[in-house]
Amino acid sequence: MATSWVNSAERIGSDLHLELTGPGGRRAALIRALREAVRSGRLAPGTRLPPYRSLAADLDIARNTVADAYAELVAEGWLTARQGSGTRVAERAEPLRPAARLPRKAPARAHGPRHDLTQGTPDTSSFPRTAWLTSYRRALQQAPNEVFGPGDPAGRPELREALTEYLARARGVRTEPGRIVICSGFAHALRLLFGGGVLRGPLAVEAYGLGFHREVLAAAGVRTVPLPLDEHGARVDRLGRERAVLLTPAHQFPTGGPLHPARRAAVIDWARVRGGLVLEDDYDGEFRYDRKPVGAVQGLDPEHVIHIGSVSKSLSPAVRLGWMVLPERYVDAVLAVKGDREAWASVLDQLSLADFVVSGAYDRHVRRMRQRYRGRRDRLVAALAEHAPLIEATGIAAGLHAVLRLPPGTEASTVKAAAWQGIALDGLAAFRHPDTDTAAGDGLVVGYATPSDHAYGPALEALCRALPP
Ligand SMILES: Cc1ncc(COP(=O)(O)O)c(C=O)c1O
Incomplete structure (x- = not known):
C-alpha cells in the first residue's frame, strides 16, 4: 500500500536504515541500499520516496547524487516517477527475470561454428533493401485508406493478381486470384490445412524431408506415411489409402532430383482415380541452373493439386509471406479457418510484395x-x-x-x-x-x-x- 511521504518526511532516512557502504562511491551505495530496501520488502510497492532534497539532507549527500540514484532505479524498474506524484516504489518492484535466463534452447548460432x-x-546479405523500400513506399503512398483496417483473410487482391500472373509465367501454375489464399509461408499453410481440419491424414510424404514439417503435421494429429525414393523421385506407385501426398516435385528436398515426368503424370492419375490430393511444396522452384525448366505439377491438374510457395528462399524467410493455390472446392474451407480478418500476413507487406512483383523487381532479384x-x-x-x-x-x-x-x-x-x-x-x-x-x-x-x-x-x-x- 502507498504511504504518504508527507507524514513521514522527517523520518524517512533513519526509518529506511539506509547504510551507504561498499565500493563505488555514494551514488552506487545509495542505489544498492534502496534496491535492497525494496527487495527485502522494507519499502512496500507504492511507497512514496522522499524528495531529493530531503533525502540528500538526511543522508548528508548531494542532491544530484540522490536524483541520479532515483533515475537509475526508475530505469531498472524498481521505482516509478510520475509528474505530480513523486517517486514511488514500483507496484511490481521485483524485476522480471530476464528472458535469457528462462530455460530455453540456446539460439542455434549464438557462439556457433565458424x-x-x-x-x-x-x-541474407543480398536482400534487396533498396528495391523493397521503393515498393513499400509506393505501396503505402497508393494504398486506399481501407488498407489500414482489418485485412481480408484471402489476402490483398493486388497480391493475388500479381501472383496469378507471375506463377503462370514462371512456374506454369494455372489459377485465378479467387483461388489464391495468402499465408505466412509453407509451415503456416500446413497448419491451416491440417490443424484447421480442412484436410485429414494419413498423409503420404517423401521418405526424406524436413523434420520440422513432420513435426507440424504430427502436432496437428496427422500420421505421415513415408514414400520410398529412387533416382526418379518419390515412388508414387506405392501410394495406397492415403488421402493426400506431400511432394517437392521440382527439387526433391533434400536429395535434389526433380520428380520424373512419368511419376508426375502417375501421381495426378492416382489423385483423379482415388479422389486424392497432391500438396506441392514449391520451395525453391525459381532456382534452376540447367536449361530444363521444371514447371509446377499443379499445371497438370489444378483441381487435384494444392500448390504452395513462399518468398522464404527467393527473398527472405523473415518476410513471412506465402501463398496457397487451391482447387476451387477448398477455398471456402481454408478461408473459414483463417477467420474473419487477416491475422498473420501483414497487409502492408502484401502490398509491397505485389508492387515488387508487378514492377519487375522480383524477376530482377531472382535473376541476380x-x-x-x-x-x-x-x-x-x-x-x-x-x-x-x-x-x-x-x-x-x-x-x-x-x-x-x-x-x-x-x-x-x-x-x-x-x-x-x-x-x-x-x-x-x-x-x-x-x-x-x-x-x-x-x-x-x-x-x-x-x-x-x-x-x-x-x-x-x-x-x-x-x-x-
Ligand atoms: C522443404 C522446404 N519447404 C518449404 C520451405 C519454406 O518454408 P516457409 O515458407 O515456412 O518459410 C522451406 C524452407 O525455406 C523448405 O526447406
Missing part, C-alpha cells in the same frame, strides 16, 4: 540470385574436383544446397569431422522419416547460400579437409 553450411537460409547461387555451386563443385575428386555432388541442377555422396558408413564421422573444422551442416540421416526402410545412402547436405563472400572460400577449404580421402 562456417555455416546448413541448408535452409538464402543469402540465380546467377549468384550458380556461382556458389560452381565453386563448390570445383573445390571438390580439386581436393576430393572421389566425392560426387548431386542435386546440383537447382536450389541452394547440394548433397555430397559419401562412402557407406562414413556420414556420422564426416559430420563430426566437419564440426571439428568449425563447420555446421547436416548429414542426410537428419532428414530421414523415422518409419522408412528407404536408405538414400550416406551424404552431406551442404547449403551454399549462407556464408558471406569472403567466408565462402575458407568454408569450402574447411569442408574439403573434413571429407574422407
Whole structure:
C-alpha cells in the first residue's frame, strides 16, 4: 500500500536504515541500499520516496547524487516517477527475470561454428533493401485508406493478381486470384490445412524431408506415411489409402532430383482415380541452373493439386509471406479457418510484395540470385574436383544446397569431422522419416547460400579437409 511521504518526511532516512557502504562511491551505495530496501520488502510497492532534497539532507549527500540514484532505479524498474506524484516504489518492484535466463534452447548460432553450411537460409546479405523500400513506399503512398483496417483473410487482391500472373509465367501454375489464399509461408499453410481440419491424414510424404514439417503435421494429429525414393523421385506407385501426398516435385528436398515426368503424370492419375490430393511444396522452384525448366505439377491438374510457395528462399524467410493455390472446392474451407480478418500476413507487406512483383523487381532479384547461387555451386563443385575428386555432388541442377555422396558408413564421422573444422551442416540421416526402410545412402547436405563472400572460400577449404580421402 502507498504511504504518504508527507507524514513521514522527517523520518524517512533513519526509518529506511539506509547504510551507504561498499565500493563505488555514494551514488552506487545509495542505489544498492534502496534496491535492497525494496527487495527485502522494507519499502512496500507504492511507497512514496522522499524528495531529493530531503533525502540528500538526511543522508548528508548531494542532491544530484540522490536524483541520479532515483533515475537509475526508475530505469531498472524498481521505482516509478510520475509528474505530480513523486517517486514511488514500483507496484511490481521485483524485476522480471530476464528472458535469457528462462530455460530455453540456446539460439542455434549464438557462439556457433565458424562456417555455416546448413541448408535452409538464402543469402541474407543480398536482400534487396533498396528495391523493397521503393515498393513499400509506393505501396503505402497508393494504398486506399481501407488498407489500414482489418485485412481480408484471402489476402490483398493486388497480391493475388500479381501472383496469378507471375506463377503462370514462371512456374506454369494455372489459377485465378479467387483461388489464391495468402499465408505466412509453407509451415503456416500446413497448419491451416491440417490443424484447421480442412484436410485429414494419413498423409503420404517423401521418405526424406524436413523434420520440422513432420513435426507440424504430427502436432496437428496427422500420421505421415513415408514414400520410398529412387533416382526418379518419390515412388508414387506405392501410394495406397492415403488421402493426400506431400511432394517437392521440382527439387526433391533434400536429395535434389526433380520428380520424373512419368511419376508426375502417375501421381495426378492416382489423385483423379482415388479422389486424392497432391500438396506441392514449391520451395525453391525459381532456382534452376540447367536449361530444363521444371514447371509446377499443379499445371497438370489444378483441381487435384494444392500448390504452395513462399518468398522464404527467393527473398527472405523473415518476410513471412506465402501463398496457397487451391482447387476451387477448398477455398471456402481454408478461408473459414483463417477467420474473419487477416491475422498473420501483414497487409502492408502484401502490398509491397505485389508492387515488387508487378514492377519487375522480383524477376530482377531472382535473376541476380540465380546467377549468384550458380556461382556458389560452381565453386563448390570445383573445390571438390580439386581436393576430393572421389566425392560426387548431386542435386546440383537447382536450389541452394547440394548433397555430397559419401562412402557407406562414413556420414556420422564426416559430420563430426566437419564440426571439428568449425563447420555446421547436416548429414542426410537428419532428414530421414523415422518409419522408412528407404536408405538414400550416406551424404552431406551442404547449403551454399549462407556464408558471406569472403567466408565462402575458407568454408569450402574447411569442408574439403573434413571429407574422407
Ligand atoms: C522443404 C522446404 N519447404 C518449404 C520451405 C519454406 O518454408 P516457409 O515458407 O515456412 O518459410 C522451406 C524452407 O525455406 C523448405 O526447406
